Amino acid sequence: MERRLEGRRVLVTRPRERAEELCFLLEDEGAEVLSVPLLELHPPEDPRPLASAAEHIQRYTWVVFASPSGVEALMEALREAGTQDRIQRVKVATVGPRTTRAAEGYGLDVVAEPSEGTGEALFNLIKDALQPGDEVLLPAAEEGRRELEDGLRERGVLVTRVTAYRATSAPLPPESLALLDASPPDVVLFASPRTAEAFVEEAGRERLATARVVAIGPTTASALERLGVPAAAVAERPTPESLVDAAVLAVTSTVH
Numbered sequence: 001m002e003r004r005l006e007g008r009r010v011l012v013t014r015p016r017e018r019a020e021e022l023c024f025l026l027e028d029e030g031a032e033v034l035s036v037p038l039l040e041l042h043p044p045e046d047p048r049p050l051a052s053a054a055e056h057i058q059r060y061t062w063v064v065f066a067s068p069s070g071v072e073a074l075m076e077a078l079r080e081a082g083t084q085d086r087i088q089r090v091k092v093a094t095v096g097p098r099t100t101r102a103a104e105g106y107g108l109d110v111v112a113e114p115s116e117g118t119g120e121a122l123f124n125l126i127k128d129a130l131q132p133g134d135e136v137l138l139p140a141a142e143e144g145r146r147e148l149e150d151g152l153r154e155r156g157v158l159v160t161r162v163t164a165y166r167a168t169s170a171p172l173p174p175e176s177l178a179l180l181d182a183s184p185p186d187v188v189l190f191a192s193p194r195t196a197e198a199f200v201e202e203a204g205r206e207r208l209a210t211a212r213v214v215a216i217g218p219t220t221a222s223a224l225e226r227l228g229v230p231a232a233a234v235a236e237r238p239t240p241e242s243l244v245d246a247a248v249l250a251v252t253s254t255v256h
Helices: 020-028 046-054 070-079 083-091 099-104 120-130 145-153 174-182 195-202 218-226 240-251
Strands: 008-011 032-033 038-042 061-065 091-094 111-112 137-139 158-167 187-192 212-215
Touching: 008 020, 008 038, 020 032, 020 218, 020 240, 046 070, 046 137, 046 158, 061 070, 061 099, 070 083, 070 099, 070 137, 070 158, 091 120, 099 111, 111 120, 111 218, 120 145, 137 145, 145 158, 158 195, 187 195, 187 240, 212 218, 212 240
Parallel strands: 008 032, 008 187, 061 091, 061 137, 091 111, 137 158, 187 212
Antiparallel strands: 038 158
16 A cells, blocks of 8 residues: 655644544554644633533533533533533534544534534534524633634624633743754644644744645634745645645645
8 A cells, every 4th residue: 555655754733642543644654753742731710701601501502612622621610510411402513523523522412513624614504503692602712713703793692702721832842842953844734823823932933944834724724824834735624634635735746
């Protein structure tokens, strides 16, 4: 079987334990995988809004998750409030297959997941099912994007956005920077705008000069463009398989 990334060094900007499937798929294609975590996840500085949302979960028509971390944070808050069973009465929507799997792993029935992993795509999918006065809960990253929230408000929906977690740049240890210098990656994969920003903050744009950069979706690609690091390829879907296909496209395309 052809190994499409044979001999290529691919940098995954997440802890390996949170990207195991992606790392295995890359290695199956012959890649040498480097894993350098760039973000640290923390609980919200003020946990009370998340706790209150969990305590009154039955008031919401929809709960919308944009990340697995949002799922985990709300489900833990529901456990602490003793209201896990009440979320079964709420419609659940997700952005991206990893988020869907996380929700289903907690026994939730996901009724809406767009094929394109963006908040805008999710809004377009559920907007006709929304009624003015519906209440929607968004357990999100503190610094998360606002397109979905803004679209819902314009529809007359009552939106409660609560901080489920915070993502901060993880200081890169000297050995990680030395590894990037000694063995520059051929391909760098970015799975979120915040990860791209963290790489530029911690490692510097110059360490991407010889690499083909791959984005998990259009939102991350736009962030890379703003950072002066245009993506060589964008995954068609926010899945490990699509990221691998995009990495192959990036190294085989003629434009750098």
